[in-house]
Amino acid sequence: MLIARSSSVSHIMAHRSKSDMPNHRLKPTPFHDRTARLMLGQSWRRWAGFTVASSYDLSHEREYYAIRNSAALFDVSPLYKYHVTGRDAARLLDRVVTRDVARAKVGQVLYTTWCDGDGKVIDDGTVSRLDDTTYRLTAADPNYRWLGDNARQLDVHIEDVSERIAALALQGPTSRTILELATESSLEALKYFRLVNTSIRGTPVTITRTGYTGDLGYEIWMDAALAIPVWDRLIECGTSYGITPAGMLALDMARVEAGLLLIEVDYYSSRHALIEQQKSSPLELSLDWTLSLDKPQFNGRTAIRAEHARGAAWKFVGVEVDWTSLQSLYANVGLAPRLPTQAWRTSVPLYQAAGGRQIGYATSGTWSPLLKRYLTLAHVEAKYSAPGTTLEIEMTVEHRRKRALATVNALPFYNPARKRA
Amino acid sequence: MKHDVVIIGAGVNGLTTAAYLARAGRKVLVLEQRAMIGGLCSTEEFHPGFHANTCIDDTGWIPPSVMRDLGLSAFGTIAPVSMTIPGSGNGPIVITPDVRATSESLKRYSSSDAAKWPEFCAFVARLCGFLEALYTVRAPAVESTAPSDLLTLLSLGNKLRALGKRGMIDVIRTIPMSIADVLDEWFENETLKGALSTLGVLNVQHGPQSGGTALVFLHNHVGLPLGAIAGRRSAPGGVGALPTALAAVVAQSGGEIRTSTEVARIRVQNDRVAGVTLASGEEIGVHTVVSGADPRRTFTTLCDAGDFDPDFLHAVDCIRMRGPQVRVHLALSQAPTCGEITIAPTMSYVERTYDAAKHGRVADHPWIRVSIPPADVSGKHVVSLQVQAAAYTLRDGWTGATRAAIGANVVQMLEEHSPGLTQTVLHCEVVAPPDIESGFGATEGSLLHGELTLDQFTFARPVASASRYASPMDGLWVCGSGTHPGAGTAGISGRLAAREILSSKVRK
Numbered sequence: 001m002l003i004a005r006s007s008s009v010s011h012i013m014a015h016r017s018k019s020d021m022p023n024h025r026l027k028p029t030p031f032h033d034r035t036a037r038l039m040l041g042q043s044w045r046r047w048a049g050f051t052v053a054s055s056y057d058l059s060h061e062r063e064y065y066a067i068r069n070s071a072a073l074f075d076v077s078p079l080y081k082y083h084v085t086g087r088d089a090a091r092l093l094d095r096v097v098t099r100d101v102a103r104a105k106v107g108q109v110l111y112t113t114w115c116d117g118d119g120k121v122i123d124d125g126t127v128s129r130l131d132d133t134t135y136r137l138t139a140a141d142p143n144y145r146w147l148g149d150n151a152r153q154l155d156v157h158i159e160d161v162s163e164r165i166a167a168l169a170l171q172g173p174t175s176r177t178i179l180e181l182a183t184e185s186s187l188e189a190l191k192y193f194r195l196v197n198t199s200i201r202g203t204p205v206t207i208t209r210t211g212y213t214g215d216l217g218y219e220i221w222m223d224a225a226l227a228i229p230v231w232d233r234l235i236e237c238g239t240s241y242g243i244t245p246a247g248m249l250a251l252d253m254a255r256v257e258a259g260l261l262l263i264e265v266d267y268y269s270s271r272h273a274l275i276e277q278q279k280s281s282p283l284e285l286s287l288d289w290t291l292s293l294d295k296p297q298f299n300g301r302t303a304i305r306a307e308h309a310r311g312a313a314w315k316f317v318g319v320e321v322d323w324t325s326l327q328s329l330y331a332n333v334g335l336a337p338r339l340p341t342q343a344w345r346t347s348v349p350l351y352q353a354a355g356g357r358q359i360g361y362a363t364s365g366t367w368s369p370l371l372k373r374y375l376t377l378a379h380v381e382a383k384y385s386a387p388g389t390t391l392e393i394e395m396t397v398e399h400r401r402k403r404a405l406a407t408v409n410a411l412p413f414y415n416p417a418r419k420r421a
Numbered sequence: 422m423k424h425d426v427v428i429i430g431a432g433v434n435g436l437t438t439a440a441y442l443a444r445a446g447r448k449v450l451v452l453e454q455r456a457m458i459g460g461l462c463s464t465e466e467f468h469p470g471f472h473a474n475t476c477i478d479d480t481g482w483i484p485p486s487v488m489r490d491l492g493l494s495a496f497g498t499i500a501p502v503s504m505t506i507p508g509s510g511n512g513p514i515v516i517t518p519d520v521r522a523t524s525e526s527l528k529r530y531s532s533s534d535a536a537k538w539p540e541f542c543a544f545v546a547r548l549c550g551f552l553e554a555l556y557t558v559r560a561p562a563v564e565s566t567a568p569s570d571l572l573t574l575l576s577l578g579n580k581l582r583a584l585g586k587r588g589m590i591d592v593i594r595t596i597p598m599s600i601a602d603v604l605d606e607w608f609e610n611e612t613l614k615g616a617l618s619t620l621g622v623l624n625v626q627h628g629p630q631s632g633g634t635a636l637v638f639l640h641n642h643v644g645l646p647l648g649a650i651a652g653r654r655s656a657p658g659g660v661g662a663l664p665t666a667l668a669a670v671v672a673q674s675g676g677e678i679r680t681s682t683e684v685a686r687i688r689v690q691n692d693r694v695a696g697v698t699l700a701s702g703e704e705i706g707v708h709t710v711v712s713g714a715d716p717r718r719t720f721t722t723l724c725d726a727g728d729f730d731p732d733f734l735h736a737v738d739c740i741r742m743r744g745p746q747v748r749v750h751l752a753l754s755q756a757p758t759c760g761e762i763t764i765a766p767t768m769s770y771v772e773r774t775y776d777a778a779k780h781g782r783v784a785d786h787p788w789i790r791v792s793i794p795p796a797d798v799s800g801k802h803v804v805s806l807q808v809q810a811a812a813y814t815l816r817d818g819w820t821g822a823t824r825a826a827i828g829a830n831v832v833q834m835l836e837e838h839s840p841g842l843t844q845t846v847l848h849c850e851v852v853a854p855p856d857i858e859s860g861f862g863a864t865e866g867s868l869l870h871g872e873l874t875l876d877q878f879t880f881a882r883p884v885a886s887a888s889r890y891a892s893p894m895d896g897l898w899v900c901g902s903g904t905h906p907g908a909g910t911a912g913i914s915g916r917l918a919a920r921e922i923l924s925s926k927v928r929k
Contacts, residue, residue, distance in 0.1 A: 095727045117730020117893070149731035152721070297727035302692045302895075 026051045029077040030166040030227040034235075038245050045248060048078040048140075048162075053247035060253075060342070061369070063246035067213050067254045068370050070242025071172035073234060074251060076212075076219065077227075079125075080139040080162045082147060088154035089133050095150045096299060097127060097137075098282055100292035104129045109193045109208050112290050113282045114146075119303030120270035120279035122146065123263060124287075128195055128208060136161075136221070140263040141271070150299070166227035170234065171217030171254070173418060174241040179207065179218055181237035182230075187218075192420040201233040202226075212251060214258020216418040252343040256366040256375055259318055259411030261285060265345045266316070266363045266377055283312035284379070286411070315385035318409035319350060319362055321374035321393055325405035329397045339367040339374065350378055351392040351403060359384045362393060368413065375413050376406075384408065424450040424677075426709045426922070427697050429684050429723070430862070430901065432460025433480055435713030436667035436678075437915025438900040438922075440491050442711075443674035445923050450705070451676065452697070454683035454862060458668050460713070461861055461868055461902075462911075464661030464798055468848040471752040473805045474660045476857060476868055478792050479653055480911040482644025483663070484557055487912040491670050496663055502792070504651035505762045506616040507838060513762070514613055520648040531610045541607050542648045544591065547584060549643045551592050554580040556643060556906035559917050560880040560888045596636045597875055601629040601768050603638070615767040617650070619788050619809070624908070625872045626743040626812055628775030629768045633875040640873055640909055659798035663911060687712075687719075687897060689728045694896030711918060713901040714862055715870035716740060716883035720892070733893055736884040740877060740903070744866030745778050745809050747787075748852040749831050753802040757793065759839035764789040774809055781816030783823060789831055802845075806831055813854040813865040824851040870903030879905050890918035891925070898922055 029035070029050050043054040052075055055063055066072040084092055093101040099112040106129050113124040125139040137143070144160045151158060170179060180187050183198045187207070190196050195208040203226040211217030222230055235243060255262065263269055267280040281304060282291055292298075293305055323337075330337045343366035350360040360380030368375050376393070384391060387410045392403040428439045431453035443449045457463060461476045483496055506514040511529040515522075520539050527535040555577060562570045581589055595603060600621025604614040618629035621638035628634075645653060668678055683700040687710050696706040712719040720729060720737045765771050765788035777784035787810030794803050808831055815823065828849040836843050854866025863870060871877055880888045883903040890898050900918035902908035 091727070117732055146731070149735060150726075152726035152731070152734065154726075296690070297725075299730055305692070 029075050030224040031075045031077065031168070031231050033228060034231050035075055035245065043247070047248070048080065050078040052078060053245070055247040055249045056245055060247060060249035063244055063250035064253050064369065066242060066244035066246055067172050067215060067250060069173065070244065071170055071175040071178055071238055072213070072244050072246035072250060073231075073238070074169040074171065074246055075167075076169045077166045077224070078162075079167055080142055080160075081165050081167075081221075082137045082139070082143065083130075083159045083161050084135045084137060084147065084156060085133055085159075086154075086156040087133060088156045089135050092147065092151050092154050092156045092158075093127055093135055093137065094295060095297055096147065098287075098291045098298055098300075098304070099127065100295055101127055101129075101135070106131055107195050109195055109210055111193070111210075113285070113287055114143075115282065115298075115300030115304065116270045117299055117303070118270070118279075119281050119300030119307060120273075121267060121282055121285060122269050122271055124261070126208075126210060128206070130195075130206070141269055164224055166222055166224040168220045168231065168234070169211050169213075169217060170220065170238075170243075171211045171213040171215050172242075173216055174238070174243075175215075175217050178234060178238040178241050178243055179220075182233050183207070201229040203230050205230060212258070212260055213254040214260065214412050214414055214419060215254070215416060216421070249342055252345075252364075253366045253368070256343055256364050256377055257368050257371065257412065257414040259377065259413060261316065261377060262345075262364065280314070280316075280379075281307055281312060283307050284314040284316065286316040286385075311382060313382055314360075314379050315382050316411075317378055317380055317385050317387075318411045318413050319376045319378040319380070319391060319393065319406045320409050320413070321365075321376065321395070322405035322407060323374065326374065326395060329395060329402045329404055333398045335398065340365065342366070348376070349394045350380060350406065351394075352384070353390045353392060353405070355392070355403070359391070371414060373413070375409075377411075380408065422706050422708070424448045424705070424707050426450070426711060427452060427684075427705060427707045428711045428713060428900075429697070429719070430454075430460055430713030431458035431664065431668065431678055431680065432713050432901065433462050433664055433667065433911050434900045434902060434904075434915035434918070435460070435711070436664055436671055437487065437491070437912035438711050438713070438919045439676050439678075440667055440670040440674065441916060441919030442922065443671050443676035445919075449671065449674075449676035450707070451671065451678040452682045452684055452699070453678065453680045454700075455860075456681050458678060458680060459661050459664035461857075461863060462660040462664050464659035467750045467850040468752040470801055471750075471803050471848070472659070472798055472800050473750040473794055473803050473850075474798065475750075475852060476748060476861065477660060478794070478805065478807075480660050480663045481909040483911040484553075484644065484913055484916075486557065487916050490916070491667065491912075493663070493666055495666070500654045501645065501649035502651055502654045503761060504616060504790075505760050506612055507762055507764070508612055514610075514616075516616075516651045518646060518649040523648070523650075527610070527613065530612065531608070534608045534610050534613060537607055542650065545639065545642055545650065546647045547588055548592055548595060548639050549645070551580055551584060551588075552639055552643045555879065556910055556913055559921065560882070560905040562889070563880055596639070597633055598635040599630050599632050600634040600638045601772075603635045604629075604768070611767045615765045615770055616763045618768045618771050619763060619765045619790065620650075620652070622771060622775065622809065623807070624744070624746055624868050625874060626741075626745040626775065626778050627872075627874070628772035630772055631775070636875055636878070637873060643910065654792070659794065667912075684723060686725070687723050689725065689894060692895060694894060709896050709898070709922065711898040711900050711922065713899075713915075715742070715864050715867065715901060716887070716899060716903040717742060717864040717871075718862055719897075719899055719901075724894070724897075728894055730893065733884070733886055736886065740883055741872045741874070742813070742865035742867040742870075743872055744813050744854040744857060744863065744868055745775075745811065746854070746866070746868060747808040747810050747827055748857075749806040749808050749828055750850040750852070751804040751806070751832070751846055752848040752850075753804060753842070754845045754847055756802050757791075757804055757835070757839040757842050757845075759791065759835060759842070761793055762791050762838055764791075764834060764838070777810070778812040781812060781814060783811045783815065783827060785830070786834075787811075787827075787831070789834060791835070804835070806835075811853070813858070813867075819853055819855050824853055827851055827853075869908035870901050871907075873908055882907055890914075890921045
């Protein structure tokens, strides 16, 4: 059915002139010329209007292992990016985000959330201080209008540079070596969540020590028109260090191990939530550490401070499925345990131990081939959020809903010393 | 802290709030940017020896509760005014509170209209009775299930039901209609309908054919006796007399009023109001600020934008202010002969003035309502005109020449009805919407502090998240005409705001 429908669509499209439909097609990223050549499985996916790889190989397994054992190269160009400049740039960002931007030093990067007036999360991303009065905000969703709405009475210029700036993530234990070769400089001094300006094969780049894998890793930001030589140079320098272009499937597994949440999966933007219950506060997402509650102004301040005082009703935690329990559920029907081969993104109920009531739900999960553990990211009522708390998780075993034992874990599940070293 | 409450603006609602709060023992300080109190309800000298009500001729309905509470019984006797509509051939139609006399006057043009007039007056009174009930309680909270809110809704529901099936249908059906459709259903004479339709578009940038102008018409009749279709005039002593009386109540109760004192910024600290900074630089520390200024000015000019959620400020931006009215005051060497006429020959004529306004032009043929202030107000021969001719935003901007042209045009139009008037004009003062904005702080020259239309009514006034006088900022309240029930009613907003403030847990 699906094939028949898509072929008829392309048949119709073939009869239209190209100028009729520029906006109906997903856009190629600045690296498309390179990534398309590697794409064996034709498994593209949509990300913010662009096509990116789910996996280049027919299976994402090799790409996943590259993140943890060598270096994986991700095309993350579709991220939304905004340059905020001017005398009041820090004031604007401080109105918007929950971290204290004014206190960030030049060259510092902050992970942060931003909220609506009720203290519910709109989006999360990073703020990089590029110079005294220039900041770059990265975001999962479009935020140009929101930044503009907050810029009232301020002397500030906001530019959407999403398409002008290309971005790569190089993540994994050999990433530093590869980048040092590519930049012909030492990155020893580049600390976690700091940035440096340098160049790769003549292309000026900003390298931030950031990522979405919880490993040693870097993100490289550059002019989209000059992006291809950077890709080529990284591949050239990285081949003997196991550099592996990787897609979103591998990344999704790594980010669950790293305990990093994903918008529209682990939480809904308050902009998109249909009902109040779908919204989350930063406290409910266990992002307490991103809140500068003493900042005089930021959207949601009053609500968040009040919630902070009374304690959040929900917490976002790691929940590990108990192997023995899972095994016995399968053994009861005469099967060996079945494990997901990819990270899943569905809502799975969590219960009190011993057949009690539902006290939460997992929103992401993966089998960790590295840790040999079944990991999930979950929302639980606050009183069930202490690490070590035993819960039950719904598992569908041979078409029947069962409950396996599960344990609350502190996040991240995987936190190698090299991440920050 | 020296004061418990600072009130911004010594207009009618600011002073009413001040009076109630001062009587309840709060130490109240009222700050007025102008040299005199009264705000839009000011009677001023516009030419040596000549006085007029600068912006409006009527303070609006003062409900009995406010009169009783604040001892304003002197203002209880309202003076309904008549409306003289120059007719074609058979003499003018004169609408007075005397239903039978008006009917007689209509008979010369249409026996059908004359026959329907008493019924129409009763219809208006019935619908206004419901609005009266709606206006004297705080705005219904649509989503609330608190017992007090449900009681409010229940009492309004009962009031509606008491109108009977016919009355209920009349209310629900009429309010969203255009005044043109309503008048077409009742009357046939174009001259009558043209003049009456001005009461549906008074001070709003709409035409008689715009939806919801029936509500504006009804709103302008709340609190008036049966048959007083032409409105009323504040009495005695012009509109300035009411704020003067209110100021006396404030002073008697220990409140302080400072004029020529402009507030530049409402200061916030730790998510609540900490005081106000004056234009002079002086700082006044206070935990409760009540703004009688319009909501746009209060939230987007007097506050730091970072103190509010942008969604709230966006809602405030979306309030339609749009003052369409130009006031023209003529100082005359002798009394005019035309009387208090309304020049609005047909509904299409009135609609065309709106067409000009919406396209940013000055109408060549504005609709005009003449009022002749009594001698105790004017001192000499004065004609004050409501001229709905233009918009706040003109395509070519407002210049001195624009004002002069409007003045010359209306004098010429009046000349037709009062031959020789032109020679008696000593001075022509034109007060355009930008003048009302700069002189009185009313954004876009809106005399209503935001158009009083269906979408900016009751629980949506000024915006849904501030419809009960409390703003999203702890300690900052609003009490002006931009709140429920707002413009056209005197002191109700102030009274209800004071009640909310007194029942909240105010930190001293």
